[in-house]
Amino acid sequence: MEALPEKPSETDCCGSGCSPCVFEVYEKLLENFTAGVSYSAAHSNATIRHDLLSPLKYKPFLLFSVEKVNENSNIYSFKPVADSSFEGENPEFNSDDEICGFLPYNPGQHIIMTNSVEKIENLLSISRAYTPTSVAKMQKNCRIQFLIKLYANGAMSSFIRTLSINDVVFLRGPFGDFSHLPNSKYLMICCGTGLAPMISIIEIVLSDEYDETLIRLCFACATLEDVYFREKIRQFSKYWNFEAYIYLSNESDDQISKHSAHNENICSRKITLDVMKEKIFSVQHKVLICGSNSFNKDMKAFAELCGCNDIFIF
Numbered sequence: 001m002e003a004l005p006e007k008p009s010e011t012d013c014c015g016s017g018c019s020p021c022v023f024e025v026y027e028k029l030l031e032n033f034t035a036g037v038s039y040s041a042a043h044s045n046a047t048i049r050h051d052l053l054s055p056l057k058y059k060p061f062l063l064f065s066v067e068k069v070n071e072n073s074n075i076y077s078f079k080p081v082a083d084s085s086f087e088g089e090n091p092e093f094n095s096d097d098e099i100c101g102f103l104p105y106n107p108g109q110h111i112i113m114t115n116s117v118e119k120i121e122n123l124l125s126i127s128r129a130y131t132p133t134s135v136a137k138m139q140k141n142c143r144i145q146f147l148i149k150l151y152a153n154g155a156m157s158s159f160i161r162t163l164s165i166n167d168v169v170f171l172r173g174p175f176g177d178f179s180h181l182p183n184s185k186y187l188m189i190c191c192g193t194g195l196a197p198m199i200s201i202i203e204i205v206l207s208d209e210y211d212e213t214l215i216r217l218c219f220a221c222a223t224l225e226d227v228y229f230r231e232k233i234r235q236f237s238k239y240w241n242f243e244a245y246i247y248l249s250n251e252s253d254d255q256i257s258k259h260s261a262h263n264e265n266i267c268s269r270k271i272t273l274d275v276m277k278e279k280i281f282s283v284q285h286k287v288l289i290c291g292s293n294s295f296n297k298d299m300k301a302f303a304e305l306c307g308c309n310d311i312f313i314f
Contacts, residue, residue, distance in 0.1 A: 048103075050104050053174070055172060059172070062168055063165055075146070075147055078144050108176060109131070109176035110174065111171050130146040130148060135204050178312055187216050187218070188288045189303075191295050198290065202215055206239050216244075220247045222250040224256070234261060234264060247270060249269070285310065
């Protein structure tokens, strides 16, 4: 039987205005428990490591890899540290240590990252939500990856720039209500790092030979350099049930023709209402949107003008 959720202590709240707050999450879990709904009902496998990643309490993770994507963006890979072995900011860590099972997040969900869980004088506690690009069940040793763009004056970006291999961050989650239903039809509309939730959903679909979900990805970027996971998208395009269209707002057709591969659909334009009308499968199918607030607002309006009602914004 599912255990009664443990009420967070006052020290579990970082005080930085996280949404959702640990106390809001606790109330929701308690409500589900009272109603007989298990938090892990959809994850009955005993190898799911709720002890390593929780929506109620920040857990320590160590950075073990940084992969440069472009001038301002990197893929950061982390591995959990068992609470019993965590002693301060720099515990001993071996990237080859084996951790059984996998973390309890699903494609499309997001995780909150913070720089500190202690109230330290003169240290500003910062937290931001990031969507894993990794698929939990495909990761060895409970590893988790994030595509993170670093901004010139961003508080969290400044902290992330200081990270070195084996440094600690704290993660809490997962959050988000998206749930993939096999044999669906998705029109994915995204820009920039808004590709992150789409990548993990695509991965889980294409890795299942019995899932005949159809996916059409429309990805908006400024230039060719800004096209994240470009090679991975090309590999995805070899599957019968996946199509990708890349729209570049600051790249000429001449440059695109010089630097694109034969199986890439790349053009110099923005995603407009006409694009939406052209690419949408059917008004009955789900539209997934992820980008900046203004991008999400515009794309949602376009989808509604096309008659779509099943719209999910990450």
